[in-house]
Amino acid sequence: MMAQRKPAQGRKASKGYLRAKRLAAKAHAKVARQRQDTACKWAKRGVRDHDAIAAEDFKPKFLARSTMARKAADAAIGATKHALVEMGRKHGRDVRLVHPAHTTMDCGWCGARAKHRLPLSERTYTCTACGVSRPRDKNSAHVVLVRAGLGPAGVEGARPGRPRDARAA
Numbered sequence: 092m093m094a095q096r097k098p099a100q101g102r103k104a105s106k107g108y109l110r111a112k113r114l115a116a117k118a119h120a121k122v123a124r125q126r127q128d129t130a131c132k133w134a135k136r137g138v139r140d141h142d143a144i145a146a147e148d149f150k151p152k153f154l155a156r157s158t159m160a161r162k163a164a165d166a167a168i169g170a171t172k173h174a175l176v177e178m179g180r181k182h183g184r185d186v187r188l189v190h191p192a193h194t195t196m197d198c199g200w201c202g203a204r205a206k207h208r209l210p211l212s213e214r215t216y217t218c219t220a221c222g223v224s225r226p227r228d229k230n231s232a233h234v235v236l237v238r239a240g241l242g243p244a245g246v247e248g249a250r251p252g253r254p255r256d257a258r259a260a
């Protein structure tokens with residue numbers, strides 16, 4: 092609507108243009124509120140269920156420069172991280188941020204670093220040093236935990252409200 096009503100160079104903006112501009116601003120404000128709301132609810136769930144949380148100290152700029160920029164902006168990863176840190180502080184939880192480099196390349200079990208970057212399509216991480224093979228995200232999560240200095244023992248499959256050995260059955 093703004094593009095259609097765009098005033099010619101040097102001309103005053105029409106009423107229609109200003110109305111469209113207000114609508115656009117409203118829509119953007121709404122999206123921002125929705126992102127904030129989602130981030131808060133997600134962070135709240137995280138700190139409610141866990142005493143200690145390790146997260147990647149993610150730099151949003153890194154994704155903003157990639158081909159996933161739009162998706163990254165939509166997920167508002169930076170704001171989400173901020174919400175998690177704030178919520179953790181508010182509820183006295185141990186939130187640790189770790190350096191984000193090589194979290195997908197390192198092995199979460201033996202600490203060896205893969206020689207090559209894992210393409211995004213490759214969903215399974217297989218360690219060349221110790222031979223462990225895990226889902227990519229799970230391996231990264233493990234690396235983050237180890238880096239934060241939180242003992243990963245007993246973390247496997249630890250979900251609140253669910254018995255530990257339900258997973259094996």
Ligand SMILES: [Zn+2]
Binds near residue numbers: 199200222223
């Ligand atoms: Zn390994």
